Amino acid sequence: MELLFQSLSAITPISTGYKKQLRQFVIEKHYSKHQLLIAEGDKLENVYFIKQGFAVGYFYNDGKRVTSSFWSEGQFLFTAFDFITREKSSTYIEFAEASTVISLPLKHLLELNSTFPEAKAIESFLVVEQQRVKDGRLIDFLTLKGLERYQKLMNTFPDLFQRIAQKYILSYLGITKETLSRYRTKKQKLKINLLILFNTIFLRGLEYSMEFI
Structure with missing residues (x-):
């Protein structure tokens, strides 16, 4: 519960009375892997705060599953459209x-x-934050290259590949398996090159220091 209050307080100061009222009706729930929280046709009845775990939002287009959203710990789980329209x-x-x-x-x-x-x-x-994320993803598709979208997603969810199947990441980014493989290879090569550069600088610095001993 305290994690929830901390997140709310980060938005705006909250009073003791508000906390007391929240405690009266909030409920902690546990869900298993692959369990649905909301299905097509459901109406939004609750806003959820993720204490621990990871959730994926998706829809179907011509029978094909399309990943649209990710949520992780410390985030509020709902869609702005469902909240606003109540449809x-x-x-x-x-x-x-x-x-x-x-x-x-x-x-x-x-x-x-x-x-x-x-x-x-x-x-x-x-509501504005949920809509901002949705609009941001649309803008990213219009203005960023696939590699840039991949890098941005990894910055937001660094452990994404450990939490969900690769096919859902491909769907979210709108890229193929082969393209993703190239992106990950480039990232790994960059890490190796940076490590080599760091070691080179360290060794040269060590050699320079030894000259004065």
Whole structure:
């Protein structure tokens, strides 16, 4: 629970009264690997906070699964479209590993808006942030090359390959298996070259120091 409060406090200062109200209705839940949280046709009834685990958002296009989102520890799990419209979802959200989340019923969250100013501020921030991530991905597809999108994704989720199947990463990036292999090879070569450069600089510095001993 404290991790949730820390994340909310990072958005805006929260009062003791607001915390007390949240404690009355939030529920900690556990999900297994590959368990669905939301399926197409469901309506958003809860906002989730990931305490531990990893989740993947996707939809189907002509029968093909297309990865659209990733969420990890410390992030709020929902889609801005489902939150704003309250319509039936066109997205699936599935846990990629055994996960623990804190469930915040949407009905109760909205009721707090009239009593606690921070509640409305938090709601606005979370919705805007989810939409920003979605819009950012679209802009990346229009302005960045595949390698740049890959590098940006790895910076955001460094352990992604250890948490989900490669095919979902390919789908998210919109690239082939062969292209991904080239990207990873380039990254590995860069690491090796940097290591060689570091060792060379270190040894030269050591040799220089020995001259004065």
